[in-house]
Amino acid sequence: MSKILSTPLPRRRFVTGAAAGAALLGLSPGSVLARSPQRQPGQVPELRGQRFDLHIAYQSVNITGRDALATVVNNSLPAPTLRWKEGERVHLRVHNHLAADSSIHWHGMILPSNMDGVPGMSFAGIKPGSYYDYTFDVQQSGTYWYHSHSGFQEQTGVYGAIVIDPAEPDPVQADREHVVVLSDWTDQAPEALYARLKKQSHYYNRRERTVGDLWQDLREKGLSATWQDRAMWNRMRMSDSDIADINGLAYTFLVNGHSPDDNWRALFKAGETIRLRIINAAAMTLFDLRIPGLEMTVVAADGQNVEPVTVDEFRIAPAETYDVLVRPSADRAYTVFAQSIDRSGYACATLSPNSEWQAEIPAMDHAPRLHHRDMGMDHSAMAMAGAAHAGHTPNPATPSGEMDHGSMNHGKMDQRDMSRDRDSHAGHRPPAEMDHRHHGMHSRTVPSDAPIAPAGAGSRAVISHPASENNPGVDMQAQMPANGLDDPGIGLREHAQRYGRRVLRYSQLFNLGKTLDRRDPERELAIHLTGNMSRYMWSMDGVMFDDAEPILLRFGERLRIVLINDTMMTHPIHLHGLWSELETGEPLRIPRKHTIIVQPGSKISYLVSADAVGRWAYHCHLSFHMPGMFREVRVIEGAA
Numbered sequence: 001m002s003k004i005l006s007t008p009l010p011r012r013r014f015v016t017g018a019a020a021g022a023a024l025l026g027l028s029p030g031s032v033l034a035r036s037p038q039r040q041p042g043q044v045p046e047l048r049g050q051r052f053d054l055h056i057a058y059q060s061v062n063i064t065g066r067d068a069l070a071t072v073v074n075n076s077l078p079a080p081t082l083r084w085k086e087g088e089r090v091h092l093r094v095h096n097h098l099a100a101d102s103s104i105h106w107h108g109m110i111l112p113s114n115m116d117g118v119p120g121m122s123f124a125g126i127k128p129g130s131y132y133d134y135t136f137d138v139q140q141s142g143t144y145w146y147h148s149h150s151g152f153q154e155q156t157g158v159y160g161a162i163v164i165d166p167a168e169p170d171p172v173q174a175d176r177e178h179v180v181v182l183s184d185w186t187d188q189a190p191e192a193l194y195a196r197l198k199k200q201s202h203y204y205n206r207r208e209r210t211v212g213d214l215w216q217d218l219r220e221k222g223l224s225a226t227w228q229d230r231a232m233w234n235r236m237r238m239s240d241s242d243i244a245d246i247n248g249l250a251y252t253f254l255v256n257g258h259s260p261d262d263n264w265r266a267l268f269k270a271g272e273t274i275r276l277r278i279i280n281a282a283a284m285t286l287f288d289l290r291i292p293g294l295e296m297t298v299v300a301a302d303g304q305n306v307e308p309v310t311v312d313e314f315r316i317a318p319a320e321t322y323d324v325l326v327r328p329s330a331d332r333a334y335t336v337f338a339q340s341i342d343r344s345g346y347a348c349a350t351l352s353p354n355s356e357w358q359a360e361i362p363a364m365d366h367a368p369r370l371h372h373r374d375m376g377m378d379h380s381a382m383a384m385a386g387a388a389h390a391g392h393t394p395n396p397a398t399p400s401g402e403m404d405h406g407s408m409n410h411g412k413m414d415q416r417d418m419s420r421d422r423d424s425h426a427g428h429r430p431p432a433e434m435d436h437r438h439h440g441m442h443s444r445t446v447p448s449d450a451p452i453a454p455a456g457a458g459s460r461a462v463i464s465h466p467a468s469e470n471n472p473g474v475d476m477q478a479q480m481p482a483n484g485l486d487d488p489g490i491g492l493r494e495h496a497q498r499y500g501r502r503v504l505r506y507s508q509l510f511n512l513g514k515t516l517d518r519r520d521p522e523r524e525l526a527i528h529l530t531g532n533m534s535r536y537m538w539s540m541d542g543v544m545f546d547d548a549e550p551i552l553l554r555f556g557e558r559l560r561i562v563l564i565n566d567t568m569m570t571h572p573i574h575l576h577g578l579w580s581e582l583e584t585g586e587p588l589r590i591p592r593k594h595t596i597i598v599q600p601g602s603k604i605s606y607l608v609s610a611d612a613v614g615r616w617a618y619h620c621h622l623s624f625h626m627p628g629m630f631r632e633v634r635v636i637e638g639a640a
Helices: 020-024 190-199 211-221 223-236 379-389 415-420 495-499
Strands: 046-048 051-062 067-073 079-085 089-096 105-107 131-137 142-147 159-165 176-185 252-255 264-267 274-280 287-290 296-301 304-311 313-316 321-326 334-340 346-352 523-532 537-540 551-554 558-565 571-575 580-582 595-598 602-609 614-620 630-636
Touching: 051 079, 067 079, 142 274, 142 321, 159 176, 159 274, 176 346, 252 334, 252 346, 313 321, 558 571, 558 595, 580 595, 595 602
Parallel strands: 046 079, 051 089, 079 159, 176 274, 264 346, 523 558, 551 630
Antiparallel strands: 051 067, 089 131, 105 142, 142 159, 176 252, 274 321, 287 313, 287 334, 296 304, 296 321, 334 346, 523 537, 558 602, 571 595, 571 614, 580 602, 614 630
């Protein structure tokens, strides 16, 4: 993402209609419309082949019942679905008809650095009235997507699906398929939402605890436990209902550009096997997706085939993709139901054998609350870390469980106590600095005496916090982070018991083919995801992007990255240009992903082969976290 956010164009300067950008730039009135594909109402256009002309321009839209302005590609929101073939070379000329710089990032694609589309890092961006030629070989197959990496243009409509057909016969067989693009839409300028959060981070939280909640807690927990719990939250200046920064108060949640009132429809015939290619293109929203009455078989994650696993529900973070198979045997309609993580709204669509039929839309689940586990206070995680430090190998796929709340004195706990006491635990010490320097760049590794576990097993290192975290931009640290691998996530942990739903966990993902790079990691790189919620500041290791040095990787090395979430927010982390190989316990079936959820107060590890020279972006994919929670990764040949 560009470090300097583009200034929104004043609304009085906009010209209603698809030719707005052309009028502003002095182009002929029909120049944008002339390239707009014809399609049936409600269907996202699909472009096939090897050569493409994509035009980014302004377009008036009406999604919520009032007129608003979007940035769109080829007059379509979402942008047209691009259909490619593995092994072919594609040529994409992207024209910018906006009054600000623009760009396109091909999310999840393995390609040369100068084709990655990140302004200020992989190229200079696309100036107003100009174009940029992207040319690269398609080396993979599956479901991916593309979006702007300039300002907040992704949130205002510059996003679309990529479907790549494999060169060899597809191991996933289906009678038909549908692309399902989830997103969040606001009629307001995203810059206004971001500014509001910077002034008052809890502005959109309308679920703060009330007197009624207090009486319920007293009945369930008693006076002492309730007092300690409330005192702890008050001292930390945090709220257990702070699940999503922005919610349904500001956002309308969409499927393929359609609101719940529009209820986008996809057809099938009873008895068919249907492949749904599901993409979360939202700016700030994690969705929990299910299809009442249908089980789903997950067959691909982030474009890569996985061993099939059957579930009833799964969480999909911004930038993730999942391919699922469904087999409706009944001659009836079904609702594709994607509720936001905080249960403030939902996106929905209908699968039906008849375009006139619509299924019932289910009620949303109860709103979740944050717990001690989400603060990084999981005693079982500390026990595992201690065992690992003593030379024992923990099982990374074992659920960490919930801590015994009664064993903690919440009345004496605040952030200063946690910071002051963080080195008092056995085995904790300040982080060692690995002398991996090149032109002023360095990366911080785990303590040098920590044993490096073999590929697939996850990290054994005891968590320590860098001194850079001790600043006003960090308001909490996870002292005992839980293992996030087997955690379906806040609001989903009890669904098997409460609703009888099978919920997907990362620990269930195994690559369909064998791991390509079977080397064990040479070193481990620990990165803390940090922030101050009340000030709405986000960072890595307590350092914001503008003040951070690039992370240096040596070309050809195999390393393990350990992410520790020191915040109480869920962060989807995306590494450009390189696969993130999630360690789920089976070294020969390590699943490859491009975006990985890191649960609140948790840790997770994955392997990276530094096989692509260049400058790569590495960041949280929540748009309003990205300006600070961002790093540059440089893969350099011959680095010491």
